[in-house]
Amino acid sequence: MESVIVAIDGPSGTGKSSTSKAVAAKLGLSYLDTGAQYRAITWWMITNGVDVDDADVVASAAGKPTIVSGTDPSHPTITVDGVDASGPIRTQEVTSKVSAVSAVPEVRTRITELQRSIAASAEHGIVVEGRDIGTTVLPDADLKIFLTASPEARAARRSGELKGADVHATREALIKRDAADSSRKTSPLAKADDAVEVDTTQLTLQQVIECVVTLVEEKRAAA
Ligand SMILES: Nc1ncnc2c1ncn2[C@@H]1O[C@H](COP(=O)(O)OP(=O)(O)OP(=O)(O)O)[C@@H](O)[C@H]1O
Numbered sequence: 001m002e003s004v005i006v007a008i009d010g011p012s013g014t015g016k017s018s019t020s021k022a023v024a025a026k027l028g029l030s031y032l033d034t035g036a037q038y039r040a041i042t043w044w045m046i047t048n049g050v051d052v053d054d055a056d057v058v059a060s061a062a063g064k065p066t067i068v069s070g071t072d073p074s075h076p077t078i079t080v081d082g083v084d085a086s087g088p089i090r091t092q093e094v095t096s097k098v099s100a101v102s103a104v105p106e107v108r109t110r111i112t113e114l115q116r117s118i119a120a121s122a123e124h125g126i127v128v129e130g131r132d133i134g135t136t137v138l139p140d141a142d143l144k145i146f147l148t149a150s151p152e153a154r155a156a157r158r159s160g161e162l163k164g165a166d167v168h169a170t171r172e173a174l175i176k177r178d179a180a181d182s183s184r185k186t187s188p189l190a191k192a193d194d195a196v197e198v199d200t201t202q203l204t205l206q207q208v209i210e211c212v213v214t215l216v217e218e219k220r221a222a223a
């Protein structure tokens with residue numbers, strides 16, 4: 001198999017980004033962080049005064065920003081209307097509002113088209129991570145992985161990242177975001193029937209990376 005398409009989905013904090021970047025770098029593949037695209041459109045809505053709780057207004061604005069994702073796993077980038085958005089999309093305000101924006105069907109249609117065109121143009125293949133990649137965006141992906149981990153492990157990982165953040169509050173916030181992402185009508189967070197589930201609770205990041213690399217190599221060998 002010359003080019004390979006890998007879909008990695010799962011709830012928040014399960015290790016999708018860290019794993020996907022490392023696997024892509026190791027195998028010479030491109031990398032796409034689809035959560036960053038939903039964060040980028042949310043950031044644009046906020047900075048342009050759009051009420052993100054008004055789905056009709058969000059829908060009519062969905063086509064306005066130009067979002068560009070750079071797919072080098074050692075230096076992923078994201079711009080909105082030509083402006084580097086990699087910092088602003090990680091604020092607490094964006095994190096708390098992104099699920100409302102990403103639930104709007106017109107937003108999903110727009111971002112899904114963008115994701116498919118990026119995947120189609122990746123010469124050597126790509127690792128695409130998100131919530132609905134295996135189920136909706138790339139249903140014919142060569143390999144689908146669904147990462148999981150206990151809420152406690154995920155909260156501890158995130159609190160370590162946010163230095164000093166309260167673990168209980170972090171746990172509640174990620175459970176709330178997962179619930180919103182899993183219960184939306186259009187393309188919810190879900191495991192594809194043919195995805196391999198990997199519970200990362202007791203695994204180091206290195207072990208998860210090795211597990212996914214092995215699964216990709218097995219697929220390539222079988223092709
Ligand atoms: N197996 C692991 N063991 C310990 N820490 C891990 C593991 N996997 C990832 N991490 C750490 O957990 C944090 C969250 O990981 P990451 O951002 O990759 O998750 P994610 O699933 O992409 O999250 P989100 O969907 O919220 O963007 C990071 O600090 C990362 O280094």
Ligand SMILES: Nc1ccn([C@@H]2O[C@H](COP(=O)(O)O)[C@@H](O)[C@H]2O)c(=O)n1
Nearest residue numbers: 034035036038098099102130131132181
């Ligand atoms: N395929 C996807 C990816 C992400 N989302 C939404 O974006 C939010 C942020 O994702 P992170 O991975 O950066 O945490 C996420 O909570 C979802 O609302 C999505 O809908 N589909």
